[in-house]
Amino acid sequence: MLAVDGVSKRFGGLMAVDGASLALEPGGIVGLIGPNGAGKTTLFSMISGFVPPSDGRIRFEGTDITAEEPHRRAERGIGRTFQIVQPFAGLTVCENIAVGAYLRHAKRADATARAREVARRVGLAAELDRPAGGLTVAGRKRLELARALATEPKLLLLDEVLAGLNPSEIRDIIPVIRGIRDEGVTILMIEHVMQAVMNLCERVYVLAQGRMIAEGPPAAVCADPRVIEAYLGHGAAARLKAEGAAHG
Amino acid sequence: MTARDLIPIAVLTVLAALLPLVVTSSPVLNFLVFMLIVALGAQGWNILGGFGGQFSFGHAAFFGTGAYATAILQLRYGVNAWAGLVLATAAGAAVGWAIGFLSFRSGLRGSYFALVTLAFAEVFRILANAASFTGGAAGLLIKLDVHPANLQFADRAVFYWLVLALVAAVLLLTRWIQRSRFGAQLVAVRENEDAAKALGVDSLKVKLRAIALSGGVTALSGCLYAQYFLYIDANIAYGSWISVELLLAPIIGGVGTVFGPVVGALTLHGLGEVAKQFAGRIPGIDLIVFGTVLVLAVAFARGGILGLLERLRDRGRGMVARGAKEVSHAGR
Ligand SMILES: Nc1ncnc2c1ncn2[C@@H]1O[C@H](COP(=O)(O)OP(=O)(O)OP(=O)(O)O)[C@@H](O)[C@H]1O
Ligand SMILES: [Mg+2]
Numbered sequence: 001m002l003a004v005d006g007v008s009k010r011f012g013g014l015m016a017v018d019g020a021s022l023a024l025e026p027g028g029i030v031g032l033i034g035p036n037g038a039g040k041t042t043l044f045s046m047i048s049g050f051v052p053p054s055d056g057r058i059r060f061e062g063t064d065i066t067a068e069e070p071h072r073r074a075e076r077g078i079g080r081t082f083q084i085v086q087p088f089a090g091l092t093v094c095e096n097i098a099v100g101a102y103l104r105h106a107k108r109a110d111a112t113a114r115a116r117e118v119a120r121r122v123g124l125a126a127e128l129d130r131p132a133g134g135l136t137v138a139g140r141k142r143l144e145l146a147r148a149l150a151t152e153p154k155l156l157l158l159d160e161v162l163a164g165l166n167p168s169e170i171r172d173i174i175p176v177i178r179g180i181r182d183e184g185v186t187i188l189m190i191e192h193v194m195q196a197v198m199n200l201c202e203r204v205y206v207l208a209q210g211r212m213i214a215e216g217p218p219a220a221v222c223a224d225p226r227v228i229e230a231y232l233g234h235g236a237a238a239r240l241k242a243e244g245a246a247h248g
Numbered sequence: 249m250t251a252r253d254l255i256p257i258a259v260l261t262v263l264a265a266l267l268p269l270v271v272t273s274s275p276v277l278n279f280l281v282f283m284l285i286v287a288l289g290a291q292g293w294n295i296l297g298g299f300g301g302q303f304s305f306g307h308a309a310f311f312g313t314g315a316y317a318t319a320i321l322q323l324r325y326g327v328n329a330w331a332g333l334v335l336a337t338a339a340g341a342a343v344g345w346a347i348g349f350l351s352f353r354s355g356l357r358g359s360y361f362a363l364v365t366l367a368f369a370e371v372f373r374i375l376a377n378a379a380s381f382t383g384g385a386a387g388l389l390i391k392l393d394v395h396p397a398n399l400q401f402a403d404r405a406v407f408y409w410l411v412l413a414l415v416a417a418v419l420l421l422t423r424w425i426q427r428s429r430f431g432a433q434l435v436a437v438r439e440n441e442d443a444a445k446a447l448g449v450d451s452l453k454v455k456l457r458a459i460a461l462s463g464g465v466t467a468l469s470g471c472l473y474a475q476y477f478l479y480i481d482a483n484i485a486y487g488s489w490i491s492v493e494l495l496l497a498p499i500i501g502g503v504g505t506v507f508g509p510v511v512g513a514l515t516l517h518g519l520g521e522v523a524k525q526f527a528g529r530i531p532g533i534d535l536i537v538f539g540t541v542l543v544l545a546v547a548f549a550r551g552g553i554l555g556l557l558e559r560l561r562d563r564g565r566g567m568v569a570r571g572a573k574e575v576s577h578a579g580r
Binding site for chain 2: 048049050069070071074075079080082086087088089090091095098099100102103106107108111147148150151
């Protein structure tokens with residue numbers, strides 16, 4: 001469904017993403033993890049069209065979309081959330097979500113009905129008429145999710161939708177994400193909350209310093225020495241192993 | 249659109265239409281017509297600036313284009329004045345689209361966009377002032393030939409009703425924008441362009457539509473100005489005075505609201521006129537009033553007069569609700 005083929009992004013002297021590749025089949029939840037500054041958000045921005053790659057190709061359902069505008073990609077069915085939430089602060093929650101719903105529903109009544117339905121699913125039903133600017137962090141994260149969902153995407157890119165939420169809020173939202181997957185939406189999610197990654201993702205990619213260093217089932221990837229070193233520093237894997245042996 | 253959306257517009261239009269039956273003095277009617285023309289132009293500004301968040305400092309570019317288009321079409325090509333009205337509106341929309349294409353495509357926003365519009369208006373003013381085609385510094389006189397077919401009426405009230413009808417039509421247009429997909433997308437672009445794009449909004453297309461509509465409506469007001477006063481020159485048609493008026497009225501009345509530009513134009517010119525009555529010997533007293541009202545609006549009434557009224561109403565409702573609660577508590 002999505003094929004990212006050796007994309008790179010250079011910001012001045014910094015290679016934020018360096019020849020990263022990734023392939024998604026329809027259905028399922030795939031994780032994208034990696035240390036801070038690894039280039040995860042930049043990779044999302046390239047997939048959704050906000051940042052043009054310096055190199056490489058991106059294909060969606062067989063079509064090369066590397067040079068397409070963000071709104072065209074949304075029309076094709078690529079939805080995204082922003083790590084730094086971007087609400088339409090002056091509008092109500094309902095109006096915010098309706099902007100997404102208008103993509104597939106031209107009539108106001110239909111778009112509004114769709115927005116209400118989505119709000120109910122992500123747990124924003126009680127806030128529908130409140131201004132989006134007045135939502136809590138958790139509310140804003142839900143709003144990001146709701147707006148993207150309202151565009152009825154085939155592929156949903158979630159950038160740290162759990163960051164900043166407390167454990168009970170995370171527990172509330174995990175079934176929502178699962179429900180979206182069960183409806184047939186393919187999900188690629190950036191996440192630092194490992195418990196959620198283990199819980200939700202069938203497969204994860206690991207990005208470190210712009211390079212894709214590992215890929216596979218979450219448990220296997222977390223045991224991969226290269227991944228441990230990427231997070232904890234050079235030699236960490238060997239140290240952990242030695243410590244493990246000493247304790248055992 | 250529902251009945252609730254339409255009724256306020258209908259009621260206010262009918263009330264305003266009754267005015268000439270009461271007021272028959274020419275200076276007062278002149279004043280009312282001028283004020284409605286400014287209101288109409290400001291409604292045009294509000295479509296782009298209020299709903300789209302793209303503040304223009306140069307709406308004179310459209311006002312002047314409308315005024316010159318109708319004058320030139322009539323004088324040089326013998327086009328009928330009513331046809332001139334339609335063509336002038338179209339010319340304003342085309343100029344709007346072209347300015348939008350040049351500036352939005354290169355990603356100009358905020359103060360950069362404002363400055364570019366200002367520059368366009370100034371360039372047009374200088375060109376119109378220099379070219380013989382536009383009558384140069386002497387300006388253009390539309391021939392006085394009172395006949396309904398020439399859009400010149402013996403009774404000033406008829407012109408008043410015409411401008412009023414067009415203001416009402418644009419009130420309806422604005423209400424439609426507010427209730428449509430186009431409007432939702434336009435407001436989304438205003439609030440956060442990247443977020444709008446991620447939701448599939450073609451922000452360039454939406455902004456181009458808005459500036460074309462905006463340019464068309466403001467050109468229509470310029471055309472009516474030329475048609476009513478029968479004389480224009482570059483400093484009237486493309487002068488910065490009109491750019492300022494068209495932006496002040498919505499800001500004072502309530503930016504991005506349906507009635508804001510009309511309320512703002514009414515307030516500004518109403519107060520300006522009162523000031524002139526009381527202190528007419530002080531030159532520029534109306535400008536001092538404009539400035540004072542603007543400072544007050546920016547300092548105390550974000551969202552303009554309509555925003556202020558809404559806040560007062562909400563507070564009033566809050567008090568009523570609290571009062572009701574206390575009563576019901578006391579009753580228990
Ligand atoms: N627009 C930009 N201009 C210059 N540098 C940028 C830009 N965007 C990102 N970077 C840099 O590129 C690198 C990758 O950033 P990115 O946001 O993609 O990381 P990330 O993996 O999402 O990190 P985090 O987990 O903290 O969100 C960082 O060093 C960042 O400072
Ligand atoms: Mg990030």
